Amino acid sequence: MKKTLSIIALSIIGFGLVSCKKESKETQSADSVTTDSVAAAPAVTDSSATLTTEAAAPVSNEPLTSIALSESNFDFGNIKKGDKVEHVYEVTNTGKNPLIISEVKPGCGCTAPDFTKEPIMPGKKGKITLHFDSANFDGNVQKYADVFANVEKSPIKLTFTANIQP
Known part of the structure; x- marks a missing residue:
């Protein structure tokens, strides 16, 4: 039983x-x-x-610092379906500790990230590049990527928009 x-x-x-x-x-x-x-x-x-x-959500054990973005949103404007475009977001370490970007997670497979892998020293700049493949889209799209770093309000959301035309 x-x-x-x-x-x-x-x-x-x-x-x-x-x-x-x-x-x-x-x-x-x-x-x-x-x-x-x-x-x-x-x-x-x-x-x-x-x-x-x-x-x-990756957690960093590094001391916190602060970051300034040149921009957090970019508009590609009109692009042709199938175009592969990219945009570079510039980041500046405005804190007192090295800035460490541990990961950049795009919202979907159409976006691929590249970013500065080595620590960004205080006052120095780094880059986050988002590569977008428009092959599977039509019309207006908005995409994003989450940036995980040793900053207080991580992740930081980077966004871009595009109008995909045939």
Whole structure:
């Protein structure tokens, strides 16, 4: 009897974990059944969500500094579909500690970043270049990339817009 109950409980927990990944009304119903039936299921679900959140935002152990951007938004204007364009965002370390850009995460696969990898000393400048491939777009688009660095309000969002024409 205990063995049967254990198997049923594990099946329900397993079903709850699999269904968490789907976003539908049907899944929400299954999750609420899991929550009511097995007390341990929500704890497992919550801890996996926490791990995902922590992994998504790189944390720097470096001392904080401050940054100034030449601009945080750029407009490419009208470009032809299929054009590959790029823009360089200039960053200046306005703090007292070296500025370390640990990662630049674009919002989608159409944008590729390049950035200054070595520490940017106080008063010095670095660069973040965003390369955009317009092949899969039509009309007005707005894209972004998150810049993770040892600054207080990280990530910093860089954006650009373009009007893709045939």
